[in-house]
Amino acid sequence: MFAVRLHNQLSVGFFNNSTHTGTSTHKQQLASARYFKLVDMMLDKGSTSLYKRKYLLWSICFIIITLIIFLAYRNNNMEFYVLNTGELQGNNNTKGNDDISPMKTNQATESPNPPEVCGAPAKIDPLVPVRGMKTIVVAAYLDKWDSEHVRVISIVYRSEMADHHCLFCCGGRKFTSRAQCHIHRDHFGFVYGTADLFCKIPQGCSLPTHLAVYTPLGGDQDVSFLPIHNSQPQPQTNAFPYDFTVCISTMFGNFNNVLQLVQTIEMYKLLGVQKVAIYKNSCSPDTQRVLDFYHSTGLVDIIPWLITSYINVSGGWRPSEFPGDLHYYGQLAALNDCVYRYMYKTKYVALNDIDEIILPLKHRTWNEMMEYLTQESGPDTGFEFENHVFPISIKENSGRFLLQEWKDIPGVNVLEHIYREPNKAGVLNAFKVIVNPRLVQEVTVHGFLNFDYQTVRVQQNFARMYHIRRPQRHDLHQSDLIRDDHLWSYSEKLVPAVNEVLKKSNLERVKAT
Known part of the structure; x- marks a missing residue:
């Protein structure tokens, strides 16, 4: 009876895993079928002999080992698949030159249906990771000291030689320019630091409303736009709300x-x-x-x-x-x-x-x-x-x-x-x-x-x-x-x-x- 129960549990576990991944190979299926058929044979009448009991025990062990190897293979391939399709949620190790993906968090996330700007989602809240690099964009502001640039407050991986580009949305049209990165000198020795990305407003983009930061490595297709703040005429007197x-x-x-x-x-x-x-x-x-x-x-x-x-x-x-x-x-x-x-x-x-x-x-x-x-x-x-x-x-x-x-x-x-x-x-x-x-x-x-x-x-x-x-x-x-x-x-x-x-x-x- 123990062998029957083990046989059924292994069968269910194997086919559940195969269904979940959708990637089991023909060879794995044939091998599994042979092993389960072997177990069925061992459970026929007359299998109570010492020889058959030993053979059954070794067969079950062999099946278990095979399934362990299969599951390890499946996990490795699943990780490779996720990494290469950009679906991995990331982990706590943020060092290196890979782009940042969200870690697991119990914090509330933004609405699943954010408004669109220039055909891409627009975020209101700060902190937007940039694909292809370890940069987090905080928010964008028309620069008070140089109205031809937008200052994008960011968090950057200081040793990364990142090539930042800016994608502007102006009247429903997209314009691009290259950003200059200035890292603030107070970072206290941490590998990340606060930085300003200066994005020059392109010609033909007289009233930019939103901006996204991208890198050629990550591309400008799946970006999130942030509003450009402080772009309206500002009060010339001290008549401020607060x-x-x-x-x-x-x-x-x-x-x-x-x-x-x-x-x-x-x-x-x-x-x-x-x-x-x-x-x-x-x-x-x-x-x-x-x-x-x-x-x-x-x-x-x-x-x-x-x-x-x-x-x-x-x-x-x-x-x-x-x-x-x-x-x-x-x-x-x-x-x-x-x-x-x-x-x-x-x-x-x-x-x-x-x-x-x-x-x-x-x-x-x-x-x-x-x-x-x-x-x-x-x-x-x-x-x-x-x-x-x-x-x-x-x-x-x-x-x-x-x-x-x-x-x-x-x-x-x-x-x-x-x-x-x-x-x-x-x-x-x-x-x-x-x-x-x-x-x-x-x-x-x-x-x-x-x-x-x-x-x-x-x-x-x-x-x-x-x-x-x-x-x-x-x-x-x-x-x-x-x-x-x-x-x-x-x-x-x-x-x-x-x-x-x-x-x-x-x-x-x-x-x-």
């Missing part, structure tokens, strides 16, 4: 620091921010509820940032400590994109992380602070605000803001952390910036790589950045920390605002008594 936009990059690692997220955004609102742009890779369901609420109010723009679908990213800035192929989930590309995305929508941009708040000490709002600073230093100035770490390992003892409403909300309560580490004297401490985005060509994590005007470091007693995070200096004792509860002066408005957001996001978990 005074302040905060660029946050990037949200990743199933982000679940919900309480600090809400507290920080509500602080931004109190300071005068009208738009927060979040480049989101992944987050928890609770975080998504908060983001959905803020998005519904128009305060938050959520930019999909599915970089992990294409590149093996690093979770830090130093390759020796945080292995990967690209710095910190593509943070630099996201920051550069944010500056250009909101260049003509906002008077100022602030490049912050979600655990950072630039807090004025002489004024109540950013508008008041920036008005004073620009009067002192001039309008064409970028302002640097020095970083001060408030370690989350140290809490104040009064319990004043240990609120019942926040008890079950995951994340850091910023109002409990009012002790900051002293910055070292005589060294250049980290900072973040608020700047007129129309002055900026390239940005990095702390400041600018290509900036047309001056930058000024704001004095610590005028304004400073509150960075509520893990301890940075491990050589300090609690007695070395400096008490700084200036954030509490906003608590009267901050606390009810946070509670309202939690309630409207369906995160209010305290049962009514």
Whole structure:
């Protein structure tokens, strides 16, 4: 009976595999038929003899070995078939000179039926891989400094000698030009880096609306077009939709620091921010509820940032400590994109992380602070605000803001952390910036790589950045920390605002008594 069951299972398994691949050869089918016929013979009457039992056992073993070899052959050929038809979904190894294919990801993908431009699909969201090379296109913008070119913010494999070409869509017609690639110097030693591709607008293409990047190796047939932003006439005055936009990059690692997220955004609102742009890779369901609420109010723009679908990213800035192929989930590309995305929508941009708040000490709002600073230093100035770490390992003892409403909300309560580490004297401490985005060509994590005007470091007693995070200096004792509860002066408005957001996001978990 065991032999009969094994015979039936092997038969079903073999023919299922053959049907799945559709590539079994005539020789394999004949060989299999002979082996199954041999097993049937062994199961005839009189097969109970010792000789026949041994023969049957050896035959079954031979069949199993043959099937293993066949399945291995089938898998190898299937991989070869997929690689050569462009259907492979890729893996985490992005090194080398092959083009990038999407990795497996649990993130939502774009609509299966995107609109068409010049007979090809058009994408709205950033990050489009280029066939035939290891380039990811982020977004395209008419270049402010040279209106004859379109600047395409991209992520490139730095050692790849890629031949980038630009395919323009103008009034339903296609035009091509060759791109020049400029790699930003801040890449922190990772094999991938942020780059600008400069595509010259061809003659006869007076009003380009969309652009695709391709390589002769990959061809220009199966491309995805991206809209060319900032191509409309821009305001000549300061009449922008927003005074302040905060660029946050990037949200990743199933982000679940919900309480600090809400507290920080509500602080931004109190300071005068009208738009927060979040480049989101992944987050928890609770975080998504908060983001959905803020998005519904128009305060938050959520930019999909599915970089992990294409590149093996690093979770830090130093390759020796945080292995990967690209710095910190593509943070630099996201920051550069944010500056250009909101260049003509906002008077100022602030490049912050979600655990950072630039807090004025002489004024109540950013508008008041920036008005004073620009009067002192001039309008064409970028302002640097020095970083001060408030370690989350140290809490104040009064319990004043240990609120019942926040008890079950995951994340850091910023109002409990009012002790900051002293910055070292005589060294250049980290900072973040608020700047007129129309002055900026390239940005990095702390400041600018290509900036047309001056930058000024704001004095610590005028304004400073509150960075509520893990301890940075491990050589300090609690007695070395400096008490700084200036954030509490906003608590009267901050606390009810946070509670309202939690309630409207369906995160209010305290049962009514």
